Amino acid sequence: MSKIVKEKIILGLDPGTNVMGYGLILTKGNAIELLQFGVIHLSRYEGHELKLKKIFERVTSIIQEFKPDEVALEAPFFGKNVQSMLKLGRAQGVAMSAALAREIPIVEYAPKKVKQSVTGNGNASKEQVAAMLMSIFKFKEAPKLLDATDALAVALCHHYQNGKQEKKATSWNTFLQENPDRIKTKKKAT
Secondary structure (H helix, E strand, O other): OOOOOOEEEEEEEEOOOOEEEEEEEEEEOOEEEEEEEEEEEOOOOOOHHHHHHHHHHHHHHHHHHHOOOEEEEEOOOOOOOHHHHHHHHHHHHHHHHHHHOOOOOEEEEOHHHHHHHHHOOOOOOHHHHHHHHHHHHOOOOOOOOOHHHHHHHHHHHHHHOOOOOOOOOOOHHHHHHHOHHHOOOOOOOO
C-alpha cells in the first residue's frame, strides 16, 4: 500500500516597512520546488498607514494567486530603536492579518533559527543564506535585494521544521501536562 504524499505551498515572509520579502515553495514529501520570490517595494509610499495598507493588499494578492497552505514569517529581532521595532511589528501584524483573514495557519521563526536551518550556521550572513538557496533551488543570480532570499529561507526553514515550531512550556505544570512520558515516579517501598 503506497502512502499518498500531499503537496503543500508555503509562503515565507520577511516583514519590512521599506522592503518586504516574500518567497513561495511547493513541497511534496521531501521534494521542494521554487514557485516565486521577490520583494514588495514600500519606500515610495508616504506615511506608515499607507505602507501598511499596501502590505495587506499585496500579501492578499499573493495569497489569492498562489493559495498557500501555510505562512511562515521571520519574527522581528530586538533592536535598539523602539520606533523601528514598533513599525516592523505593525508590518508583521498586517501580513499576518492577510493570512488569518483566509484562515491560513501562521508560524514565526527567529532569524537565527532560519539561518541555522538553511546554512547550518545561525550567524550566517544574508549573502551566505542567498548562496545556499541558489545552490538548493538552482537559480543563477541572487536578487539585488536580499529580503527576497531571506523570505525564501523562512519558507524553507518552515518546510525543514515540518511546520512545527518548538513548543515552549509556559509553566512547570504546562510542561508536565504536555510531557507525561518524561515524568519518572518513584515506586513506594513495600
